[in-house]
Amino acid sequence: MTKIGLEIHSQLTELQSKLFCSCKANYREFQPNENICPICMGLPGSLPQLNQKAVEKATMIAMALNCSTPEKITFFRKNYFYPDLPKNFQITQLNIYGETSVGGPGILMVGDKKIRITRIQLEEDPGRIIYEGSSEKNQITLVDYNRAGTPLVEIVTEPDFENPKEVREFLNILSDLLANLGVSDPSLEGAMRADANVSIEDGNKVEIKNIGSFHDLEKAVHFEITRQQSLHARNIPIIQETRHWDDKRKITVSSRSKEEDLDYRYFLESDIPWVRIGNQIKDKLKSEMPETISSKKERYVSKYNIPAQVADVLSSDKFYSDLFEKSHTTENAKEVANIITTDLMGLVDTREKRESSKLTALHLKEIADSIQSGKITRNSAKNVLYEILKTGKAVSTVISDLDLDNVFSESELLKIIESVISEETQAVEQAKTNPQTINYLVGKVMQKTKGKADPTYTLDLLKKKIN
Numbered sequence: 001m002t003k004i005g006l007e008i009h010s011q012l013t014e015l016q017s018k019l020f021c022s023c024k025a026n027y028r029e030f031q032p033n034e035n036i037c038p039i040c041m042g043l044p045g046s047l048p049q050l051n052q053k054a055v056e057k058a059t060m061i062a063m064a065l066n067c068s069t070p071e072k073i074t075f076f077r078k079n080y081f082y083p084d085l086p087k088n089f090q091i092t093q094l095n096i097y098g099e100t101s102v103g104g105p106g107i108l109m110v111g112d113k114k115i116r117i118t119r120i121q122l123e124e125d126p127g128r129i130i131y132e133g134s135s136e137k138n139q140i141t142l143v144d145y146n147r148a149g150t151p152l153v154e155i156v157t158e159p160d161f162e163n164p165k166e167v168r169e170f171l172n173i174l175s176d177l178l179a180n181l182g183v184s185d186p187s188l189e190g191a192m193r194a195d196a197n198v199s200i201e202d203g204n205k206v207e208i209k210n211i212g213s214f215h216d217l218e219k220a221v222h223f224e225i226t227r228q229q230s231l232h233a234r235n236i237p238i239i240q241e242t243r244h245w246d247d248k249r250k251i252t253v254s255s256r257s258k259e260e261d262l263d264y265r266y267f268l269e270s271d272i273p274w275v276r277i278g279n280q281i282k283d284k285l286k287s288e289m290p291e292t293i294s295s296k297k298e299r300y301v302s303k304y305n306i307p308a309q310v311a312d313v314l315s316s317d318k319f320y321s322d323l324f325e326k327s328h329t330t331e332n333a334k335e336v337a338n339i340i341t342t343d344l345m346g347l348v349d350t351r352e353k354r355e356s357s358k359l360t361a362l363h364l365k366e367i368a369d370s371i372q373s374g375k376i377t378r379n380s381a382k383n384v385l386y387e388i389l390k391t392g393k394a395v396s397t398v399i400s401d402l403d404l405d406n407v408f409s410e411s412e413l414l415k416i417i418e419s420v421i422s423e424e425t426q427a428v429e430q431a432k433t434n435p436q437t438i439n440y441l442v443g444k445v446m447q448k449t450k451g452k453a454d455p456t457y458t459l460d461l462l463k464k465k466i467n
């Protein structure tokens, strides 16, 4: 049987400052080595100051993943020498004196499958090493410490996954959950990374490190299972080792370093006292936690009669569900949900497009209202949306600019239908025996009306005229 376990690193991207100093958590907007100070550089005499908000957000994650949350937490030094680590140790958490990390055992459901969470720990991210050129030929290695010390939450699972598909589903659910909690934006480059351990047939466990994206994680796990099965089939023993994911060649490669926990010489971080997280704080955090994705979904279905599948898509994406919350009324909720899931998601499908979009909640509300009042058709709503995303103009301006605001009266529409029928005699004959052809005629009417006619209504009228 294949067993896969994960270690997911998620940056707390929504925080203002780093984990132990006041440098910015958002290191992405800086030139290399601009976002640093004596604390995150580990200069002699500097002392870490724990970011309270980071502890709170990490505890929130633990609660959302149904983990136990201990009364007292503490930090450890993990010692290793690597150029991305200016202090020569990383401040992290460990459960050697009982449960002292922010989260103990928990559970996340993936469909009907229970995935056990082993623990959740809060730690600092190292800096970034940038290699110029290919790894064999490169002469230059650059180090950027802007990221060093940014708050990172490590989520460790039990080896409960049996195939790469389950891994992928879990990661999708987890990243939606973290985004919904408002603690992390998984769409930011490098905000979520993962290591995986893979074993087959109760054999040795192989750890895969250095996987930069969830997409690659699925590929790496898949590759590793195939590699191990191939060795197993030829009776070659599978060595317990750490392998690195080579994202250029899309294979896992044995790595020379073989650090065990003992090599890290963990010891208590004596510059940071034990932190007590009492029930009062936990109750406060619970009350601050946003509505869960599943409860949102239920509400959308029961209160607004939105189809379950649409509610599912809408509730799991924080960006779109926030937009929905701001733009809908009880009357137009179903229409707003429809516009978001059928049109908007296709038009704004990348982070860049979201950021450059000029669409506001008011725009969306007015588009939905215009469809409901019959001012524009659902078909032309997409054109309105497209124009607003680019220009941010008022809905009424766009509707009149695009000449979309005179929906045809029945008699006007009938006239156009009659002209189509007289022009398309062959298709009309076919339509009598082949119902598919009638869609062609609807298309012709839409062409003549520049998409302003309501297609469902047109179809009804056409059917009456032909038969």
Ligand SMILES: [Zn+2]
Residues within 6 Å of the ligand: 018, 021, 022, 023, 035, 036, 037, 038, 039, 040, 041, 149
């Ligand atoms: Zn700093």
